[in-house]
Amino acid sequence: MQQTEKKNIRTIIFDLGAVLIDWNPRHLYRQLFSSEEEMETFLREVCTSDWNEAQDEGRTLAEGTHLLVNSFPHHEENIRAFYGRWSEMLGGEITGTKEILQQLKRSGRYHLYALTNWSDETFPIAWELYESLHWFDGIVVSGKEKMRKPAPAFFQLLLDRYNVDASTSLFIDDNLRNVIAAREFGIDSILFENPEQLRIALENRSIII
Structure with a gap:
């Protein structure tokens, strides 16, 4: 498969619900x-x-x-x-995404963050249940910050808090609305469909091998 244009990605930002954690009412x-x-x-x-x-x-x-x-x-x-x-x-961690996150963490090549639309009252439940949430260098929770995706200010909050450069970042989300907002903000983005598709997209960017 043809590779996409290579960028010097240093930071990878994950959405959580339906990407890493199987939350579905x-x-x-x-x-x-x-x-x-x-x-x-x-x-x-x-x-x-x-x-x-x-x-x-x-x-x-x-x-x-x-x-x-x-x-x-x-x-x-x-x-x-x-x-x-x-x-x-909660249906548990999405195994394929968890494996990708673990591979990225073990590589030591990237800063890993999460930017999630999630109630501040329910997020602690998932935090206690799922070890993969503890692998991030930082998590920004919308309910705590009183703002959410796709607001540009929410993306900016993460960039400012962790001194992240948008031009060397990659964002992963299952919601097209949020992916479009991130791209308009200047952050390269992947629309998540499933772990297999995500792995291929990361391989095409030479982020994982």
């Missing part, structure tokens, strides 16, 4: 709904991504839950399960 809600159709309707219309991202941006879990219960009282039990049973949405 469907792991929980498949236990609570009798059909995929009912579950998907609930996640599309009630516990939406936009609603969850408000917690990722610093709104408290209690406030977010209260607002949604008031709007959809007939869904109260399932709404409260979102954060009340949040740990059941």
Whole structure:
């Protein structure tokens, strides 16, 4: 396969959810709904991504839950399960990505950071569960900082905090919106699809062999 243009990459920035950590509300809600159709309707219309991202941006879990219960009282039990049973949405570390991260860590060639949209109230649960989170040189959590991707200020916060040069950095995220924002910010980026695709993309950049 033809290699992409080589750059002097010194820093690699990972997203976490659905890249390194298998977080998916469907792991929980498949236990609570009798059909995929009912579950998907609930996640599309009630516990939406936009609603969850408000917690990722610093709104408290209690406030977010209260607002949604008031709007959809007939869904109260399932709404409260979102954060009340949040740990059941975790499917573990994504093995292939963990292996890539470990290889990068062992090489000693790169600074490794994470930039994640994640509630400051739930992130400590994952921190206690998953050893791979402790391999990063630093993690910036949106809920703690009260800002989130794709805001340019959130990328800038990581660069400033850890003295990172955007031009020698690579960003990995499963959300196209965030990848586009990073590229516009001047950070080379990979849209994550699966660990095998990520490995090929890193090999094409001569980052791993």
